[in-house]
Structure formats: structure tokens, C-alpha cells
Amino acid sequence: xxxxxxxxxCALPLLLLLLLLQAERPxxxxxxxxxxxxxxxxxxxxxxxxxxxxxxxQVITGGHYDVDCYVEDPLxxxxxxxxxxxxxxxxxxxxxxxxxxxxxxxxxSTFSHKTIYFDFQVGDExxxxxxxxxxxxxxxxxxxxxxxxxxALKTVIDSQTHYRLREAQDRARAEDLNSRVSYWSVGETIxxxxxxxxxxxxxxxxxxxxxxxxxxxxx
Amino acid sequence: xxxxxxxxxxAQGPAKTPSDSAGKVAGACGTQGAGPGAGHGRGWGxxxxxxLALPLLLGQLLALTGGGGAFYLExxxxxxxxxxxxxxxxxxxxxxxxxxLYDPAMEKYxxxxxxxxxxxFVKDPENKNLLARQYGPWGSFTFTSQSPGEHxxxxxxxxxxxxxxxxxxxxxxxxxxxxxxxxxxxxxxxNDKLTLLHLRIQQLVEQVEKIQKEQEYQRWREERFRQTxxxxxxxxxxxxxxxxxxxxxxxxxxxxxxxxxxxxxxLV
Numbered sequence: 184x185x186x187x188x189x190x191x192x193c194a195l196p197l198l199l200l201l202l203l204l205q206a207e208r209p210x211x212x213x214x215x216x217x218x219x220x221x222x223x224x225x226x227x228x229x230x231x232x233x234x235x236x237x238x239x240x241q242v243i244t245g246g247h248y249d250v251d252c253y254v255e256d257p258l259x260x261x262x263x264x265x266x267x268x269x270x271x272x273x274x275x276x277x278x279x280x281x282x283x284x285x286x287x288x289x290x291x292s293t294f295s296h297k298t299i300y301f302d303f304q305v306g307d308e309x310x311x312x313x314x315x316x317x318x319x320x321x322x323x324x325x326x327x328x329x330x331x332x333x334x335a336l337k338t339v340i341d342s343q344t345h346y347r348l349r350e351a352q353d354r355a356r357a358e359d360l361n362s363r364v365s366y367w368s369v370g371e372t373i374x375x376x377x378x379x380x381x382x383x384x385x386x387x388x389x390x391x392x393x394x395x396x397x398x399x400x401x402x
Numbered sequence: 403x404x405x406x407x408x409x410x411x412x413a414q415g416p417a418k419t420p421s422d423s424a425g426k427v428a429g430a431c432g433t434q435g436a437g438p439g440a441g442h443g444r445g446w447g448x449x450x451x452x453x454l455a456l457p458l459l460l461g462q463l464l465a466l467t468g469g470g471g472a473f474y475l476e477x478x479x480x481x482x483x484x485x486x487x488x489x490x491x492x493x494x495x496x497x498x499x500x501x502x503l504y505d506p507a508m509e510k511y512x513x514x515x516x517x518x519x520x521x522x523f524v525k526d527p528e529n530k531n532l533l534a535r536q537y538g539p540w541g542s543f544t545f546t547s548q549s550p551g552e553h554x555x556x557x558x559x560x561x562x563x564x565x566x567x568x569x570x571x572x573x574x575x576x577x578x579x580x581x582x583x584x585x586x587x588x589x590x591x592x593n594d595k596l597t598l599l600h601l602r603i604q605q606l607v608e609q610v611e612k613i614q615k616e617q618e619y620q621r622w623r624e625e626r627f628r629q630t631x632x633x634x635x636x637x638x639x640x641x642x643x644x645x646x647x648x649x650x651x652x653x654x655x656x657x658x659x660x661x662x663x664x665x666x667x668x669l670v
Contacts, residue, residue: 212472212473212576212577212578214485214487214578215485215486215487215488216483216484216485216486217484217486224475225475225476226473226474226475227473227474227475227476227573228473228474298486303473323599325599326598326599326602329599329602329603329606330602332606333602333605333606333609336606336609336610336613337609339613340609340612340613340616343613343616343617343620346620347488347616347619347620347623350620350623350624350627351488351623353627354623354626354627354630357627357630357631357634358630360634361630361633361634361637364634364637364638364641365637368637368641368644368645371645372644372645372648375645375648375649375652376648376652379652379653379655379656382656383656383659383660386660387660387663390663390664390667390669
């Protein structure tokens with residue numbers, strides 16, 4: 184039996200396994216959204232029992248770069264709660280099957296919008312070909328080298344994301360500074376003219392004869 | 403600081419748990435000895451290509467209907483939710499979504515009726531519309547970024563029937579994928595008849611391409627940052643010169659004006 188035939192032969196069990204695996208296909212989402220002041224935004228995810236999930240979040244722009252965050256399990260218990268954090272990472276093994284809720288709150292802030300990035304990962308990464316039952320032999324050297332490289336590249340991608348977020352934060356600050364300098368220079372020019380003009384007027388008024396007032400005093 | 407996020411799969415080496423793929427390809431399926439497909443030989447190969455399409459489609463539908471992997475957020479009607487994606491140019495984004503309506507009687511979410519539509523609105527960094535379309539209660543939207551930067555993806559629900567939802571809660575299940583993950587390895591294996599090792603290498607190649615793209619994007623971003631900083635520097639410099647000039651000019655004007663005033667008043 185050549186390799187082509189054997190590959191064809193394993194198609195059907197693979198398909199069945201793929202269909203089965205879809206039921207517990209790991210999910211994950213990384214999103215950036217804007218949280219207005221005095222607002223709260225919640226996200227919900229259905230998690231199976233015994234599955235590990237993790238939440239990373241970071242505030243990119245806005246105010247003092249802090250946000251409140253809490254995670255609740257399906258029974259309503261708060262399994263994680265932090266206030267005014269800039270970034271954090273939280274992992275948890277789901278004990279109860281159901282809908283878990285994680286919320287970000289900006290209710291303590293009166294006027295600053297916050298941009299928040301979060302990365303929510305559920306479960307493990309799937310193998311590229313789902314033939315879990317076929318682990319009769321250990322990985323070859325090539326395969327294990329591939330696996331190592333894959334994990335290392337994932338770390339690289341993660342750290343690139345981290346740098347991108349940091350850079351976004353700094354760039355937002357720089358652009359803010361740029362526009363503030365413009366507004367301030369225009370504002371100060373106007374203020375300069377107004378102040379110098381009113382100084383002169385005031386000084387002149389000290390030396391003008393107050394004829395209408397003196398007339399009233401004498402009569 | 404993003405903690406060293408060791409994304410699941412703690413691949414430490416050869417002695418890997420069963421969640422990783424098997425070893426030699428020739429041995430993998432042959433030695434399994436399971437499944438009705440074993441031993442059918444070449445005839446099965448022809449049916450294979452066609453046979454894979456249907457399960458793949460089923461798999462995708464299962465994933466969506468089972469809500470596998472996508473989180474959801476609750477919205478009320480007409481409320482707009484926006485997300486920001488910072489991506490390099492030429493990136494394909496596919497968003498799979500599904501909407502559900504909360505049924506107070508059953509106290510859970512049911513799939514939405516057909517008259518609920520999702521309006522998707524995508525703006526690129528230059529505020530140009532990339533996508534502004536209405537979609538059905540479930541499906542997917544896709545777009546390709548033309549320029550690098552922050553893209554805004556806004557969703558809001560509209561119902562054709564103008565039904566009033568007093569407490570109406572709707573859930574949008576969302577799953578956005580960018581770039582590399584849009585490839586389906588099963589499909590690649592089927593179409594190009596690749597070995598497992600080949601697939602792994604393919605995955606690594608895609609990861610490296612993703613890293614390269616991100617680095618190009620990083621270069622663009624750094625240049626913009628540098629431009630902004632230099633513009634600020636210039637503005638501060640010009641403002642300093644202008645301010646000194648205005649101050650001196652105003653001072654001279656004040657002195658001259660007051661001098662002529664006092665002379666007129668015969669105080670000087």
C-alpha cells in the first residue's frame with residue numbers, strides 16, 4: 184500500500200474526528216474597542232467544563248490608562264475583579280460549564296474615553312490535522328523541531344502585538360501633544376493681545392479725568 | 403505588559419501529549435487500523451476530494467451554530483458597537499457572526515428570525531468606507547485593507563419590521579479572523595496532497611510571513627510617529643520665535659502708546 188493510498192484511507196476517520204472536534208474547537212478573540220465614559224461593556228463566552236481559558240487586556244488610550252475588569256462564572260460568582268488596572272493577564276480553569284462573562288467598566292471616569300485591547304483564549308490550540316488517536320509513535324526529530332519553531336514564532340507574534348500596543352499608546356500621546364501645541368500657541372497669541380490691550384486701556388483710565396463722577400459728588 | 407502568554411499547547415518536545423499530531427505519515431493512518439476507509443485503496447482517492455467538501459461545510463456550520471469559539475456581546479436594537487483593528491495593508495479580514503434574540507419565556511437566546519439584519523460598516527484610517535452593507539441574521543462579512551492603520555468596524559442591528567423591543571436583548575456572536583488563520587489545513591491537504599510534515603512547514607511559513615508583514619507595518623508606524631514628533635518639534639520652535647517677537651512688539655507698542663498719551667496729558 185503506497186503512501187497515497189494510506190493517505191486516502193485515513194481521510195474518513197479524519198473527517199469524523201474533525202466533525203467531533205468542532206464541538207470543542209478552541210476559540211479566541213482579540214479585539215480593540217472604545218469604552219465611553221461611565222460605560223460598561225460585557226462579553227460572554229460559552230465554556231465547557233475543565234477547559235482552561237485566559238484573558239489578557241491592556242488600556243491603549245484614554246485618561247490615566249486604567250480600567251476596571253471583572254469575570255463572572257455562570258453561577259454569578261466573581262472569579263476575578265480588579266480596579267483601575269492598566270494591563271493584566273488572568274487564566275482560569277472552568278469548573279462549571281456555561282456562559283462566562285467578562286466586563287470592562289469605565290464608570291469611575293467622568294470624561295475620558297478609553298480604548299481597550301483584550302485577548303480571550305479558550306482551550307488549547309488545535310493540531311493542524313486532527314488525528315488525535317494516532318499517537319502510536321513519538322514525533323520525529325523534524326516534527327519536534329517544527330513544533331519548537333512554531334511555539335517560538337507564537338511567542339514572537341505575541342511580543343509583536345505587545346510592541347504594537349505600546350507604540351499605539353505612545354503615538355496617540357505624541358499626536359495629542361502635537362495638536363495641543365497648536366491650540367495652545369493660538370490661544371496664547373490671543374491672550375497676549377487681549378492682555379496687553381486691556382493693560383493699556385486700564386492704565387489710561389487711571390489718568391483720565393473723571394468729570395461725570397466729580398459733578399455728581401459736588402451736586 | 404503582556405505577560406509571556408504561552409498560548410496553550412505546552413509543546414516541550416518529543417514526549418508530547420496526544421493533542422499534537424502524529425508521527426510518520428505513512429505509519430499514522432495505516433497502523434491505526436481503524437475506520438472503514440482502511441484498505442480501500444485507490445478507488446477511495448477519487449471520492450475523497452468530493453467527500454471532503456461536504457464535511458468541511460458541515461464543520462463550519464457546526465462551529466457557527468454550536469457557537470464554538472466565538473464570544474458574544476449583548477446589544478439592544480439600533481445600538482452601535484464598534485471595534486478597532488490595527489492592521490497592515492493587504493490584510494484580509496473575515497468576520498463570522500450570528501445573531502440571537504433573547505426569549506424571555508424560555509430565558510435563553512434563540513436564533514434570530516429572518517427580519518433582523520446586521521448592518522456592517524467598515525472605515526479605513528483615512529475615513530473612507532471600505533464596506534457598508536446589510537447582512538442577514540447570520541453569515542460572514544469580509545474585506546481587505548487598502549492602507550495600513552486603524553480600521554473601524556461598526557455593527558448595528560436593524561429589523562425590517564420595526565418591532566419595538568422594550569427589553570429586547572440581542573446577542574451578536576462574533577469571530578474575526580485575520581490573515582493566516584483563514585487557511586484551512588484540511589483543505590490544503592486534500593487539494594495538494596501534502597504530507598503532515600509539509601503542512602507543518604506550511605504553517606511555519608505562514609507564521610513567518612505574518613511576522614514579516616507586521617514588521618513592515620511597524621516600520622510605517624514608526625515613521626508616522628517620527629513625523630508627528632518632528633512636526634511637534636518644529637511647531638514648538640516656531641511658536642517660541644513668534645512668541646518672543648510678539649512680546650517684544652507688544653511691549654514697544656505699549657510704551658509708545660503710553661508715552662504719546664502722557665505727552666498729550668502733559669504729565670511727561
